Amino acid sequence: MKRQWWKEAVVYQIYPRSFNDSNGDGIGDLQGIIEKADYLQELGIDVIWLSPVYKSPNDDNGYDISDYRAIMDEFGTMEDWDELLDALHDRGIKLMMDLVVNHTSDEHSWFIESRQSKDNPYRDYYIWQDPKADGSEPNNWVSFFSGSAWEYDEKTEQYFLHLFTKRQPDLNWENPDVREEVFNLMTWWLDRGVDGFRMDVINNISKTPGLPDASIKDPQSPYQFAAEHFANGPRLMEFLSEMKEKVLNHYDTITVGETAFLPIEAARNMTDEENGYLNMVFQFEHMAVDAKPGTHAGKWETRQWELPELKQIMTKWDKEMEGVGWNSLYFNNHDQPRQVSRFGNDKEFHKQSAKLLATYLHTMKGTPYIYQGEELGMTNVQFPSINDYRDVEIHNMYKEFTEERGYSVEEVMRKIWTTGRDNARTPVQWDDTVHGGFTEGTPWIKVNPNYKQINAKQQLKDPDSIFNYYKELIELRKQEDVIVYGKYDLYLADHEELYVYTRTLNEEKILVILNFFAGEPVFELPEGITFAEKSLLISNYEVNDNEAILKVKLRPYEARVYKLTY
Template sequence: MSQSTQWWKDSVVYQIYPRSFNDSNGDGIGDLQGIIQKLDYLVELGIDVVWLSPIYKSPNDDNGYDISDYQKIMDEFGDLETWDRLITEMHDRGLKLVMDLVVNHTSDEHEWFAESRKSKDNPYRDYYVWRPPNQNGEEPNNWVSFFSGSAWQFDEATGEYYLHLFTKKQPDLNWENPEVRHKIYNMMKWWLDRGVDGFRMDVINLISKVEGLPDAPVAKPEDKYQWGSDFFANGPRFMEFMNEMKEEVLDKYDILTVGETGFVTPEEGKQFTNEEDGVLSMIFQFQHMDIDAQPGGQMGKWDIRDWKLTELKEIMSKWQVELYNKGWNSLFLENHDQPRSVSRFGDDQHYHKESAKMLATWLHMMQGTPYIYQGQELGMTNVHFPSIEDYRDVEILNLWQELVVDKGYDPEEVLHSIHEKGRDNARTPMQWDATENAGFTEGTPWIKVNPNFTEINAKAALKDPDSIFYYYKKLIQLRKDHNVIVHGEYELIWEEDQQVYAYKRTYQDKTLLVMANFTRDTLEREWPGELGNNNSSLLIHNYQEEPKVKDKVVTLRPFEAAVYLM
């Protein structure tokens, strides 16, 4: 069976976080006009699709993921007229636009919720998940919010609680209500008819909750709130709701759809994305993103653990193999919720350029649609702000309140975890040049710029033929030139090797060999026996000098990556 050739399989997507991308009017906040000003930069990079994080009207409790009106633009970003100009300018340059679709929850300032909380018999009451207090007069169940504390908020007006899996200003919509679903579908069609080329669907697999909303099992008796993901992720009616969405909306347009789906297995990934009866083009899964988290640690995802390369191989290979010819992968190492990959998986101090290029090579040669997060193509790094006052992310601020203020944890230890894992690592302003505020704004930026902008910035990268930017450009072009990168079958080699991640891709009469050294050491490896190196050509490598191959032994320098085409 051959893989079909939907346009999004050959595409590379670039994610823009508008607040931090480019400010055109000096108010310190990125905006739509700022994006328009930088479209030629994206064309130069060679990407095909832009995914725009939310730009809708929002009080900004969670940086736009709390939407108060799905059909208006946030004032700070511009207006619909500017948005229309943006999509026209993009389409004129051959770029497609994917919008963020946030429909597990709205803002508590959305008109639906304003009505819903007025009374128990309001027509909008059932648009959200309301429950009376339990027999002890407390929360209806023990679920914990993703952002710390109870997932329930008591509302004085009607004496009931509403569910919010995220902040209390993000009440969960009730997808059991068909009226809610159809209003969402109509809104999606409204955007698609304006020219949108697809949707990235925020936490979409949380829309179906288990009937009765039971308590989560008690992990630690002393904890009041418990993690209830088994009751709200990939719930009993998820596929039913998505099939309805597909029938009502998605099947009527030629679009890219990617679901943000935590807590999924490859089996579910196949179910969601297979071409016969799947419901999405592809999904984001997060198993590789959780590799350095400590499950059951006292700080959860904020506990930092050492990981082994064999663990990463197992996760990535499982998804590559199990979805081959049965579904489709997304390939990513960064987004607006994740720290910078060169700081996390590479070495941003001693081998900054080499390790950033190695990670790009290792990822882009796999099967799936690659996603580049703004600044990743420059090797932007984590930021180590010295004080909690410098941070803006609601998740970070809630964590500080809970652990340092309420529980008395060591502030230095918590700050270290924030430096390593915090979402604001990805949200510092885009580093355009070495002028004040990295050329992002003429005003005061909404969050401070990473101090290393004088060395790491787009202007410097565009002047340097050996830059990370031009390396990404070459990787993107290679996907267009070689079908084996898009369609080849994946096979892991040197499975037990804790230092080198090597794999091959095979399609028709072509074979790719990918080798990536994940360490600071120079290593020697025997050329894989089943692959003769006589008629191989070096497709791409991340050092200026070619890798040394002698007597069937390959020498890999620190963080060296090399791709051979057989």
């Protein structure tokens, strides 16, 4: 595998609405990020992934874009964006923008023109279809955000496709003019100095030709429909190849595609170092490890996840990509609940489990992604009322589950507390003052009440804090090439509590021992791991470096990383 700067990088995602508010209007903004540039430098990250800051009516919190070359008023101005770019670059931090081009806002000038008439020059920028003979929708597809994926337009008496909200019409990538528009706007941002793109739902840009009905007769499950007809269409690789040829080949970029439902063979092709199109993808298979199979509720029905299954998924993705492409490493983002609440223990072993999860993600092979507040161990939130939530997906689900599916309010609220996207969108907790120091005004969404116990000001002062552990991990990754480039090998695949693996690069080897639960299992050195000397690189408990590791009783959520020599 070639050495590449983006393989060695650690990426930090900023969801700007909830990061830091500089002007007291309750909404995070670009100047707020600039205020925290020194904090980001202190953490040691290399790249910022900035969630959308483009002009938007905010039907889906900025993922409905009305102007790709302008900044949302709530976030600031293009001058603020230029200042942010300079502030990051001055500190050695690169900036990756969110590229949202499967769909636009219905307020984008293209769509405003498109719906004027059937012969408008922009009509074919979007996916319009006649009703069926009986007047019904063109097919049985359903939206990710509940309900039909089609919206009827009275003026032109046709339906347009929207895989997300009805205010997010899908672009028609079959139209070469659309592709040229996208490539032009990418070039425009790269020429301004941006360092790459995270590509939102990028494997949805090619749909099944003819837009046929889905054969799966389950209107409750958009995820099954997506796997059949929304995602990984026949021209996907062709479109990405054209993007690479016309844009990406001309810049030194970091690119990552958001690719739910992407088969691993397609991921290999997409990220192939010699012939692929993107540096890496976000695969979602491990994000379904706690989903209850065979239900109609999609992500909202959960089960207790099992460690052997997680190991199997992550090992498969490592081995299939080995020597060909590159993986991303994440357990949470703006669309997922907080990782310490989902995969750790945010009560009795909050600090230990947060550090354990960090150890795992930063010692696996791939590029680690930190979601804002993760480095503080921020947790899920349990707001008492649906009125405390802001996410369109949550509100659509609440209405559907209580009014159409017969769930009680209490049952639905428990699902939201476990899985809802607003768990990740509460403001970053900077200190123990009102609203966690996020704003001097009224925040757009409430702050998690535990901000007095979990905040950046306290953790920066505490050498044993989660923040300082992340800082140590990031620095360790920069010092040890074996952590970035070393071959991954799994041991104890069926163990229900321990996740054990090695990373090997030439004559260097590290051994990672992780106790993923609150029990105290005994670790015994597996056959095949031999060494003459060992040194402890990092651990989340006090450990005697001279302690033998042939047989060790581990503490709850204990993590140890050893360097082995022969």
